[in-house]
Amino acid sequence: MDGFKSLLGAGNVLTAPQDIAPHAVDWRGQQGAMPAAVVRPGTTEQAAGVLRLAAEYGMRVVPHGGRTGLSGAAIPQAGEAPVLVVSMERMNRIRLLDPLDMSIAVDAGITVQAVQEAAREAGRYFPLSFGAQGTAQIGGALSTNAGGINTIRYGNARDLVLGLEVVLPDGRVLDDMRRIRKDNTGYALRHLYLGAEGTLGLITGASLKLFPALRTRETAFLSVPSPHHALRLLARMQDSGADLVAFELMDSHLVELTVGYVPGLRLPVPLTTPWCVIIEAGSPHPSAPVRELMEAALAEGIEAGEAIDVMLAESEQARSMIWRIRESAPEASRSTGPAVPTDTAVPVSVVPDFLDAVLGFAGANWPGMRVGAMGHLGDGNIHISLHGPHDMPRDQWLAVAGGFAEGVNALAVERGGSFSAEHGIGITKLKGMTRFKNPLALSLMRRIKAALDPAGIMNPGKVLPPG
């Protein structure tokens, strides 16, 4: 460890069991192997030095951002070589914010929320947004190509990147921290590191796109007869001229449950149908008639039977209430008992048929058990969970209902969908890779891993199943 200590200072090389133990576990409580050490570089040069030394010492490297991932990509795995956790928390600076250029360059260890706030202070908008954003770091969000609720308008994390800085497994630094919007000079290397979950290199910096701040936002909560109706309403809203930034679907039982669970929440509309929708549109201009465009389209939607009851938020308070229902739903749902979660995507127009199939599958195999569904209808990514009896321990429910996730994944893949839409593979979905991933794509991935990390140093055991 002396090499790391002289490089980083002794305070940034943790080896005592009580110091490194938190780095063997992620925020879902998944337990991994104890790393040999946790190091905290403060600069790109130090990060490069760390990887050079790790290669020299024959260590394996596990990058750590905010450890908010849901697939265990940050969990160290036991192996023959000692594991070095590289924690990016000290690399949390904004390098450059250029409002005219609509871009921000940051260290990888800055939180997603800190980037949002810096953009807001400059009159700009950074759209990446998801539940863990106060803890999740940019480097981790890019490594898992995070999604969230705004992808219908702004794309996934990879779509927000203009440039990247990556330390390669041998310690060399790939400096592609440019902020240009067009560059056709060879292979799109950046896109390999985005979404690679740290298995090809260590992301240390990124240039990110900003957007005009939204000065008008209109948010509606609706009851809808079915996902089929919601889909037609989506098309109608997309044609409305109001720029949609979110289109979320939730089952009404989950809405009711959430409103009962969180003090102070009220039902925005009577729940007379089994499904609800949240729609948000916005504009950079404070007096853009977003409300009028939405009202007109919603009126047409009601006329056509696509929506039943509608509340268009009249105040920021009402708007915030709508979003609190959406954001509190996962926790409210967990409070009712154990659940088997999924993270699938199908083509947007296939979502209603897919949901029908999932409900049929669940009803046939686990009759009477609650299926919770919420997600991003606008991009086809619905999170569906099967909930067990309130008092059943989680392990027992997983034993009873573990087949649910695999069954839902199969139903998605059969429909041209994905078994991991936004959470990545990590370790928890390695079996899915073996069962569902196109075998030719998997073999190409192995070739790329061998080409870019020939010694197998980076985040071993993740993303690529053994074989």
Next chain:
Amino acid sequence: MDGFKSLLGAGNVLTAPQDIAPHAVDWRGQQGAMPAAVVRPGTTEQAAGVLRLAAEYGMRVVPHGGRTGLSGAAIPQAGEAPVLVVSMERMNRIRLLDPLDMSIAVDAGITVQAVQEAAREAGRYFPLSFGAQGTAQIGGALSTNAGGINTIRYGNARDLVLGLEVVLPDGRVLDDMRRIRKDNTGYALRHLYLGAEGTLGLITGASLKLFPALRTRETAFLSVPSPHHALRLLARMQDSGADLVAFELMDSHLVELTVGYVPGLRLPVPLTTPWCVIIEAGSPHPSAPVRELMEAALAEGIEAGEAIDVMLAESEQARSMIWRIRESAPEASRSTGPAVPTDTAVPVSVVPDFLDAVLGFAGANWPGMRVGAMGHLGDGNIHISLHGPHDMPRDQWLAVAGGFAEGVNALAVERGGSFSAEHGIGITKLKGMTRFKNPLALSLMRRIKAALDPAGIMNPGKVLPPG
């Protein structure tokens, strides 16, 4: 050739010199080596068979789309192995158009314009748009990651792709023709083939994003004092609430020249400043107040001195006149004599300083010669040319002024820019790769080429400089 003939039918295997000669040259007249044969697969299976046979016969493969590229990527190069041109013209079908899903799946040999038209008929919009769109094929446009005028709103070609079908150099088919918007199941293989100019595989199909049709469009032509003023106006327009789909910059001399060159064109505004701007905004809703939002922002811009004279088109005819000026400018410019073209991008906020530097460089080295500038200020991609005397032959002018392109490229790269923003590398920019490309990025590209095309079959001599 018998293998190809039994696979495709004799009519789709061209070997007679008069039949294959057109495939040795691209539309700019660049001459390449004669291929051994030109084959025309009609299906993905046939294309796969062609590549299997080519590998077996030890041939090199040059994919041909519409051959409208500007960097010579489709030009066969002489080498030790015989060259097989695979022309995609027969694979021109629409496989699936799903308006509710906002997606279209097509063969790679369909023209860009045919995709636009199919989308339009379905009430949808396919935004990829550039001069050669009537001839250029989707496969070629994706292989060069084409840009064009709408990238400020919709991104480059790669951003429009949901799924891809690629025949690998060994004839296996990577079927990733899905149309889902979120999928985090491993490395982004698709992005390697997009922009690879046919050096890693043969694109045979693509699933593409569609967007709501724009039912309102407002287009303005303005004189502006300088690119610095244009940049501030861009930020103002982005905050206006009107959804910008284009923000183009042209020098006034070029505008004047174009209006004089094309019969029927008139100057939209008096040319009292050295620069002009074209702005277009749109909305899917026919009664969205795009015009009011633009008028308000333009009035503020005039007040702030960012624009002098403004014409906001009052009719479709006036709008079309504005765009004809922009579209005819390259041809009008060429009519005045020989030119050295460039295709650089810099960060958007750096464009004004970059243009100052280019004008200074040109004035110091080629005094009195005209510098023509037009391009996409909204994404930092300005095409700048140095024009020679009317009667000077092109070769002679290139000998005199050839250093212009390299100088402009260096000025862009010094400012964090690209020496090939949207035209790719092909063969004409290989020297730029050697001089300007990050050497570590270049070495990673070579590793990827070796991993995915170990026998060096695909489009040899392109993109990667010898070394």
